[in-house]
Amino acid sequence: MTILYTPEHEAYRDTVKRFVAEQIAPYHQQWEKDGIVPRSLWGKAGAIGLLCPNLPDEYGGGGGDFLFSTIVIEELARAGASGPAFGLHSDIVVPYIQHFGNEAQRKQWLPKMARGEYIGAIAMTEPGAGSDLAGVATRAVRDGDHYVISGQKTFISNGQLADIVIVVAKTDPARGAKGVSLILVEGDRPGFARGRNLEKVGKHAQDTSELFFDGVRVPAANLLGEEGQGFGFLMNQLPQERLTIAIGAVAAAEVAIEQTLAYVQERQAFGQPLANLQHVRFELTEMHTETTIGRVFLDHCVALHLEKKLDSATASMAKYWLSELQCKVLDRCVQLHGGYGYMRETPVARAWADSRVQRIYGGTTEIMKEIISRKLFERR
Secondary structure (H helix, E strand, O other): OOOOOOHHHHHHHHHHHHHHHHHHOOOHHHHHHHOOOOHHHHHHHHHOOOOOOOOOHHHOOOOOOHHHHHHHHHHHHHOOOOOOOHHHHHHHHHHHHHHHOOHHHHHHHHHHHHHOOOOEEEEOOEOOEOOOHHHOOOEEEEEOOEEEEEEEEEEEEOOOOOOEEEEEEEOOHHHHHHHEEEEEEEOOOOOEEEEEEOOOOOOOOOOEEEEEEEEEEEEHHHEEOOOOOHHHHHHHHHHHHHHHHHHHHHHHHHHHHHHHHHHHHHOEEOOEEHHHOHHHHHHHHHHHHHHHHHHHHHHHHHHHHHOOOOOHHHHHHHHHHHHHHHHHHHHHHHHHHHHHHHOOOOHHHHHHHHHHHHHOOOOOHHHHHHHHHHHHHHOO
């Protein structure tokens, strides 16, 4: 299966590249020191269609296909712009409201999110529950026309900035996974508190937070779908989430190879460019070959997704193998840069630090293997 980019896609890519070059790249290092990007960036991105590009235009989106989102993810990755979590907002949070919310919820939230007026987050992980989403302890108890939510979440991207958070909570703990529900919580609700902006190994410009819910009352109308449907909703959307991670992985690996190729042709060692050493050439040749293979598989997965045929096992293969490839490539590129590869001023060093979490969030490599193995052994 092949991907066909139209002239409209290519024009959009030019717009994204220009926005990244003018509005993100000059300021990203400062945002890394700040630990957060300014809210104003989201409004600027929304104004030119970088947010929710494949959301129907009736809700303020671009009305395009998933390739427009792919372009945004790729160009941010190529620029090393790990701070603006546009993909999380547009391709993970928004689809839950779009696909599982009712019309009133869609009209209330989606136009604001497409404009960048409201920033979205999804609160899954807890101190005691990560990949095991059925094990979340956060409770949502029905009280008349409201739910009362109590619990704690951690490692929540966009946690400091979020205006609307999709909270994964138990409405019926006795039913396990069938008791999980998704509830929209506004960021200004009494009892909702943001903890510290977590200090991570990489992705320093992306705000990642602890969130606390101390008897937070939200209208019952904020429930997505019906009680007990949350786990099914999560399983339905995770393939796209994992695909977005894979897209960023390949783009980051490709640009790291380009940067390293340029470096070894300039860097002198033993009276000659590093590129004259056979070992260096072979290292880059191997990385280029492996990443090209990865790109072919990624494009196949994106094409499947465009046809709504991407299953969970195949998405898990992409997320697992390509995030592992990204980390392997970045580590080898750092090595070829020598001491400069360990300096944060070097793009490859920042990309190396940013890459490590790719094998963890969205489902760890080990969880991906478990999903794939279940599908594999179903055939036997």
